Amino acid sequence: xxxxxxxxxxxxxxxxxxxxxxxxxxxxSETFDAAELSGRGRLYSSTVVxxxxxxxxGQEPFVxxxxxxGDEETVRVTARLEGECxxxxxxxxxxxxxxxxxxxxxxxxxx
Amino acid sequence: xxxxxxxGTGTTPFGVLDDxxxxxxxxxxxxxxxxxxxxxxxxxxLYAGNFVAGILEGQETIGPIxxxxxxxxxxxxMTIEGAxxxxxxxFQQASQAIASGIHDxxxxxxxxxxxxxxxxxxxxxxxxxxxxxxxxxxxLTFPGFYGMFLDRYMHEYGATREQVASxxxxxxxxxxxxxxxxxxxxxxxxxxxxxxxxxxxxxLYDCCPAADGAAAVVLAASDIAxxxxxxxxxxxxxxxxxxxxxxxxxxxxxxxxxxxxAAEQAYEAAKVDPDDIDVVELxxxxxxxxxxxSEDLGFFKxxxxxxxxxxxxxxxxxxxxxxxSGGLLAKGHPVGATGVGQIYEVCRQLRGNHENQVxxxxxxxxxxxxxxxxxxxxxxxxxxxxx
Numbered sequence: 001x002x003x004x005x006x007x008x009x010x011x012x013x014x015x016x017x018x019x020x021x022x023x024x025x026x027x028x029s030e031t032f033d034a035a036e037l038s039g040r041g042r043l044y045s046s047t048v049v050x051x052x053x054x055x056x057x058g059q060e061p062f063v064x065x066x067x068x069x070g071d072e073e074t075v076r077v078t079a080r081l082e083g084e085c086x087x088x089x090x091x092x093x094x095x096x097x098x099x100x101x102x103x104x105x106x107x108x109x110x111x
Numbered sequence: 112x113x114x115x116x117x118x119g120t121g122t123t124p125f126g127v128l129d130d131x132x133x134x135x136x137x138x139x140x141x142x143x144x145x146x147x148x149x150x151x152x153x154x155x156x157l158y159a160g161n162f163v164a165g166i167l168e169g170q171e172t173i174g175p176i177x178x179x180x181x182x183x184x185x186x187x188x189m190t191i192e193g194a195x196x197x198x199x200x201x202f203q204q205a206s207q208a209i210a211s212g213i214h215d216x217x218x219x220x221x222x223x224x225x226x227x228x229x230x231x232x233x234x235x236x237x238x239x240x241x242x243x244x245x246x247x248x249x250x251l252t253f254p255g256f257y258g259m260f261l262d263r264y265m266h267e268y269g270a271t272r273e274q275v276a277s278x279x280x281x282x283x284x285x286x287x288x289x290x291x292x293x294x295x296x297x298x299x300x301x302x303x304x305x306x307x308x309x310x311x312x313x314x315l316y317d318c319c320p321a322a323d324g325a326a327a328v329v330l331a332a333s334d335i336a337x338x339x340x341x342x343x344x345x346x347x348x349x350x351x352x353x354x355x356x357x358x359x360x361x362x363x364x365x366x367x368x369x370x371x372x373a374a375e376q377a378y379e380a381a382k383v384d385p386d387d388i389d390v391v392e393l394x395x396x397x398x399x400x401x402x403x404x405s406e407d408l409g410f411f412k413x414x415x416x417x418x419x420x421x422x423x424x425x426x427x428x429x430x431x432x433x434x435x436s437g438g439l440l441a442k443g444h445p446v447g448a449t450g451v452g453q454i455y456e457v458c459r460q461l462r463g464n465h466e467n468q469v470x471x472x473x474x475x476x477x478x479x480x481x482x483x484x485x486x487x488x489x490x491x492x493x494x495x496x497x498x
Contacts, residue, residue, distance in 0.1 A: 018359070019245065045266075045364055047258030048311040049250055053235030056250040064251045066259060066359045078245050078359045086311055089266040102249045 002039030002094030002108065007075045009035040018069070018077035018103070037070035039095030041105060044068060044076065046087045067093055067105055082106035112210045116495065118340035119147030119329035122455045125443040126293040127226045128323040132164045135448075136177045136222040139325035143218065144181070147340045149329050151181075155214035157188040158205050160198025160221040161447035162481075166236040167228045177220065192447075194240035194481030195396065197221065198326070199450030199488035203351040205330050206490075215332045216339075221452060222325040223445035233321055237446065240482035242357045254318055256358055256483055257397035258310035264365045264399055265312070268414035272312060274421040276303035278398040279316050281426060282434050286441025288466045291452075293322045293443030303398075317398040322443025326451040328458070344458050345493035347474070348380030354484040367484035370407040374478070374489050378409075381491035383474060385409035388491070390460045390469040391431065392453035393478040395438040404478055405433060408489070427467050435460070435467040450479035450488060461494040 008020040012029035020032045046065030049056075056062075063081040068074040080102050081087060093105040121142025123135055130138070136159060144151070159174035170176075171190070178188035191201040198221025205217040225233050234252055241247050241256075264270055280300055286292040298316055306315040329339075336343040354369030355361050361368075378384060385408065393408065395401035402416035410431045411419050419425060425433035436442055436456040439449060457475035459465040473494045480487040 045259040045263035045358075047251075047255045047262060047313070048308070049252055049255045049258075050307075050311070051230060051234060051252065051254065051309050052250055053238045053252060054231040055235050055238075057231055059250060062250060064249050064255055064259070066364070076359045078249050078251060078357060080249055089263055100248065 003096060005037045005039045005069045005095045007035045007037050008032040016073065016075045018075045037073065037075065039069065040071060040108070041067040041069035041093045041095065043087050043089060043091045043093050045089050046081060048084065048086065063087065069095060077103050079103040079105050113212060114333035115206045115209045115330055115346045116333050116336040116343035117328050117346065117458055118331045118336050118343050119143045119149060120455050120458045121146055122291060122326040122452060123324050124291045125322040125324035125445055125452065131168055132161065132170055132173060132222045132224045133176060133180060135224060135323060135325035136173065136220050137180050139222065139327040140177065140181045140218055140220050143327035143329050147329050149216060149339050151183055153216050154183055154186055154218055156186050156208065156217045157183055158191055158201040158217060158219050160191050160201040160450060161223060162192055162194055162197045163236040163446060164224065166239060167233065168224060173222065193486040195444070195446045196450055196479045196481035196486045196488055197447040199479030200351055200486065202328070202451055202454055202490065203349045203488045206346050206349045209330055209332050215335060217330050218327060219330060219451060220325060220327040221448035221450055223447040224323045225321040225445060226323050245357050245359065251358070252310060254310035254313055254397065257399050258313040259358055260364050260403065261312055261399040264403070267365060270417035272304060273300055274417035275398050275402060276300050276317070277421045278395065278401045279303045279440055281420060282395060282438040282440040285427065285435050285467055286437025289437045289442065290466070292437045292441045293320055294441045313397060319396050319439035319444040322445040324443065324445040324448045324452065326448050326455045328451055328454055342462055343495050344461050345495045347383065347491045347493045348377040349488065349490040350376035350380065351488045352376065353486050356485045357483055365403055366413065367403060367407055367480065369484050369487035370404060370478065370480060373487045374408045377489040377491050383491060387474055388431065388476045389472040390435060390457065390475045391433045392436055392438070392456050393433060394480045395434055395440050396444055401433065401438065408476070408478060427469060432469045435465065435469060453477040453479060454490065457492050461492060
């Protein structure tokens with residue numbers, strides 16, 4: 001199981017976003033509707049950040065990855081991944097929560 | 112449109128230097144003006160590339176400040192910022208302004224001072240080129256961006272860590288003979304693969320070092336260039352493009368679209384193919400970047416770049432010599448200075464007086480990219496005729 005993931009759909013052209021932008025890059029609309037996706041995702045790629053910038057000092061090491069979240073319809077987001085382990089590309093992951101405005105995912109078994 | 116040529120070049124060494132951005136810039140510009148027969152009065156404009164002086168030194172307005180400091184007060188001058196491609200953009204903009212007839216002679220500089228800041232501080236400053244709302248908040252760094260790039264690249268194409276590490280071995284080897292390089296010591300594959308992890312699977316020796324430095328060139332319309340220099344270098348084509356502003360915006364993270372389109376445009380303007388290029392200085396900020404760039408620029412098919420490096424095809428005596436200067440990995444990466452620094456190295460090759468001379472080099476290419484591949488320049492230069 002995973003928490004559902006709230007994406008944003010352009011009310012005019014249906015372009016899907018992980019975060020609501022100020023305006024749709026496809027059509028310029030400024031209106032977006034919340035679109036609930038399954039929180040199941042697939043990891044495209046990831047890294048373990050061991051030398052962070054001064055604004056994230058003390059959190060290292062931490063894992064950042066690119067996740068395709070959703071089932072039939074997916075949206076790609078940059079996210080934190082729980083734990084300090086190496087994840088393989090294409091690993092299944094599950095949405096946990098938005099923490100300090102960053103999406104957090106974990107292996108599905110951990111849920 | 113008029114043809115444009117490079118009539119003068121100048122640089123500081125890249126490394127750990129005492130001077131701040133102003134003095135570094137003045138040194139490079141004075142050397143470039145001294146390299147050609149251009150009096151201060153003939154210069155129409157000054158474009159300066161810089162990225163992080165505002166954050167690290169509290170110094171902005173670098174273009175206008177340099178203009179007064181080098182005796183050019185009065186000319187239009189500006190700073191151009193596009194992350195690690197800042198001075199590549201300044202070069203392309205200057206070339207375009209002369210080609211279109213707005214100016215006849217422009218001084219282009221790139222300048223940066225980084226090493227007085229500690230690693231966490233300059234990592235944060237460089238991170239300002241990422242979209243703060245997505246990648247910035249996640250804590251992703253630029254080594255992290257290329258760590259994810261390499262993670263996916265090895266997965267898709269079966270490249271080995273040894274192959275990727277051979278980029279660092281080659282470039283550090285080239286750097287041993289370049290007096291402008293921060294690092295002059297060779298490294299082994301084992302040294303690279305045993306160095307500390309920075310952003311898995313990237314290790315310390317996969318990463319270019321920070322550096323201080325400046326480089327400058329003087330550009331002129333070709334109809335007056337012959338009066339200004341004995342051996343002007345032709346700007347055959349120069350392109351400036353943009354790409355995606357975050358890693359998750361890429362469908363294929365191993366292909367930086369801004370490089371592909373800039374290369375296509377520059378080749379078309381220069382009326383050349385990748386096969387015609389004799390020497391390349393490309394943006395090897397990290398070892399996987401050189402492999403991806405070498406494919407995106409059209410020298411190798413997608414997925415074949417890593418094996419090509421290991422096989423020696425990009426060495427100085429290889430079929431397509433890449434980064435004979437030592438590249439960013441050996442020279443160091445004074446971010447805002449790197450683009451013009453690459454142009455400087457290519458000019459030395461085309462003038463036939465480089466320390467790592469590529470035999471008979473007639474056409475060279477310089478590739479400069481910034482941020483998450485969000486901005487890029489590619490310039491194709493030609494040896495030109497003796498005047």
